Amino acid sequence: MDCVVETFGLTKRYGRETVVDGLDLAIGAGEIFGLLGPNGAGKTTTLLMLLGLSEPSSGRSRVLGHDPVREPLAVKSQVGYMAENMGVYADLTARQNLLFLAGLNGIEKPAVDECLELVGLASVADRRAGTFSRGMRQRLGLAEVLIKNPRLAFLDEPTLGLDPDGIATMLELIERLPREKGLTIVLSSHLLHLVSRVAGRVGILDRGRLLALGTVAGLAGECGAAEDLEAIYRHFLKGTGEAAA
Amino acid sequence: MRTIMMKELADHFGSARFLILASVVFMVSLLGIHLAGQGVRELLAERGGGSLEGRSFLMLFTAPGALMSLSAFMALFGPMVGLVLGFDAINRERSQGTLSKILSQPVFRDEVILGKYLASLATIAILLASLGLILVGLGLMGVGLVPTADEALRLLAWWVLSVVYVGFWLGLGLLLSIVFRSVATSALASAALWILLSFFVPVLGQAAASALVPMEDPQRPRAEELAAYGKVSRTIALASPPALYSQASSILLDPTHRGGEQALRLSTMSRLDQFLLNRFQGVLSVNQSLILAAPDLMALLALYAATFLLSYLAFVRQEVRSA
Numbered sequence: 001m002d003c004v005v006e007t008f009g010l011t012k013r014y015g016r017e018t019v020v021d022g023l024d025l026a027i028g029a030g031e032i033f034g035l036l037g038p039n040g041a042g043k044t045t046t047l048l049m050l051l052g053l054s055e056p057s058s059g060r061s062r063v064l065g066h067d068p069v070r071e072p073l074a075v076k077s078q079v080g081y082m083a084e085n086m087g088v089y090a091d092l093t094a095r096q097n098l099l100f101l102a103g104l105n106g107i108e109k110p111a112v113d114e115c116l117e118l119v120g121l122a123s124v125a126d127r128r129a130g131t132f133s134r135g136m137r138q139r140l141g142l143a144e145v146l147i148k149n150p151r152l153a154f155l156d157e158p159t160l161g162l163d164p165d166g167i168a169t170m171l172e173l174i175e176r177l178p179r180e181k182g183l184t185i186v187l188s189s190h191l192l193h194l195v196s197r198v199a200g201r202v203g204i205l206d207r208g209r210l211l212a213l214g215t216v217a218g219l220a221g222e223c224g225a226a227e228d229l230e231a232i233y234r235h236f237l238k239g240t241g242e243a244a245a
Numbered sequence: 246m247r248t249i250m251m252k253e254l255a256d257h258f259g260s261a262r263f264l265i266l267a268s269v270v271f272m273v274s275l276l277g278i279h280l281a282g283q284g285v286r287e288l289l290a291e292r293g294g295g296s297l298e299g300r301s302f303l304m305l306f307t308a309p310g311a312l313m314s315l316s317a318f319m320a321l322f323g324p325m326v327g328l329v330l331g332f333d334a335i336n337r338e339r340s341q342g343t344l345s346k347i348l349s350q351p352v353f354r355d356e357v358i359l360g361k362y363l364a365s366l367a368t369i370a371i372l373l374a375s376l377g378l379i380l381v382g383l384g385l386m387g388v389g390l391v392p393t394a395d396e397a398l399r400l401l402a403w404w405v406l407s408v409v410y411v412g413f414w415l416g417l418g419l420l421l422s423i424v425f426r427s428v429a430t431s432a433l434a435s436a437a438l439w440i441l442l443s444f445f446v447p448v449l450g451q452a453a454a455s456a457l458v459p460m461e462d463p464q465r466p467r468a469e470e471l472a473a474y475g476k477v478s479r480t481i482a483l484a485s486p487p488a489l490y491s492q493a494s495s496i497l498l499d500p501t502h503r504g505g506e507q508a509l510r511l512s513t514m515s516r517l518d519q520f521l522l523n524r525f526q527g528v529l530s531v532n533q534s535l536i537l538a539a540p541d542l543m544a545l546l547a548l549y550a551a552t553f554l555l556s557y558l559a560f561v562r563q564e565v566r567s568a
Contacts, residue, residue, distance in 0.1 A: 051349055053565045077351035087342025091256065103248030104350040144346070 002029040004152050004184050005050060009059035012045050012208075019045045021208035022059065027186060027201075030178050034199030035188040036233065042208040043188035044084060047154045050186075051081055064151060077105065080145030084156040084188075090130030094121055094140050097129050098147050105148040115143040119173060135166030142173060146181070153177070155187040159194055171198050192233050204236050211236040249352070249360030250367075257330065257368045266329055267372060270322060271379070277315045278380050281308040282388045289388075302392040303399060305384045307498045315380070316494040319407055320487045324414040324443065326372070328435040330365045331418025333428045335560065340428060345565050358560050362419060362553070369411045377404055395500075398531045403497045406538070409545055410490045414439075416552035423559045443487045450481030450488075483544050493541035500529050 005027040012020040020042040027033045035043045048054035050063050052072030060067065066074040088097050095112055102110030116122045119139040124132070129140060138158065145153050158174065159167045175198045177183045189195045195202060196216050204212045204219075212219055212232070219232045257263050285304045306315045313321070335358070338344040347357055377400065384390060392400065418435050425431040454477035460466045466474075482488040529537070 048565060053345065053348055073351045073353070076349055079349075081345075081349035083342065083345040083349070085342050086346055089341075089343060091259070100248065100252050101346075101350065103252075104347065104352050106351070141346075148350070 034195035034202040037205035080150035246356040253364030327414025420556035446485035450478040454478040
């Protein structure tokens, strides 16, 4: 398997609190990988470290063959990141928002229309982003990831706060991208049934530690539960709960 | 960096706050120059043009009028312009959720902060230049005075000084926007710093001077005592950008002004001497005035560099996480 993301004992501490604890991961090209876990499990911190936005306390990682700590720009130019609660410039139109992002990436002729078309915002391209609904804003965020032609995309809680229709549209988009754009996607979420719909493999994270890693079907076999991510998830989380107690 | 700068520049000129700021500054300046113009006209009628040769036009900027002179007005309101443009530069991006987005693009953090800074500085420079030109035009029409080449040079130097001065406050605003995560906190903090540096430091300087240099007879101080007193209060006032700016701008705009030494000399002279000095004092050339203003300008530049350096360091080391 051609690895685009690898981590070796990746650890992040804030003071005495360990947020990510010795994470070992390998994510292959063209995968949709789901990073699962409750709030505060260390999902966002992991993504930030992989982007070079946060420095690991120990351990190391390689993203597309680069070390995010040493070569953050090389990583950032090929990786799209959509933050949880990501914002857009409310005073700019959707098109201007995209053009600004393209400018930051030094892209000469950005495919703005194509990206807006893809996420279904072509008809509102010249409306101010401040007037957008949450779902539209989120899709604009996805377009901002796509405008830089990334090889890898980190989507942090991409469905957070969306209504069922919005969630369906977002997931459909996410599913199409690896096929159409050859993109690898890492998405984090605490909403398991959603992730299980699109993700090939998942990693379950709790209190910074990786509890389980594998395909949804494989994990189901491991714990003897039905092929239902919810049940698998509970099974693994319960394990740590008892260990902690 | 260019991309960020262009966007910020467009944001500034399109924003409601710039419109309000510019209109307030313009209105007050217009009032100021109108009042100063009246004063200058009366003075000219009284004394004839000859005695004020070569500096009558500049008096439009230094004559106190009914309220305050234009240069005093700049010393007071320049900080507002700088702080308003800078106080939420970074923390607004943070609360909007756009900071992590920008930083996850392949740009250095320096470029983000530098782009924002230069855009705001350019805004200030353009605002002050247009303001200055409008005022000069009004002076030409209203009072009928034409600036000499010398005076035009002085005005240009004053413009540079003003941009540096407002730029200092901009840097301070930027620093606050990095240090404080909430926009409201940094707004309050910038107002507090403005008041502190503008009003309290000079007062503090005088208080420290009277404590350090006790005078035997305050009614009739001796020359050495006055010299020491002036030295201490001036040294402490160096920490107050408005004081530095006022001093430098009066030197630049008033060819007869000789900086801090003049005040000292005047205070130790008899009234007749003072009168004679004022009456027959020569006019300094632009060069000489620049040399006199240099220490103040340098101190201002040093403060300016320090605030920018601090905000730069703070920003580069800061965690991205919004939570």
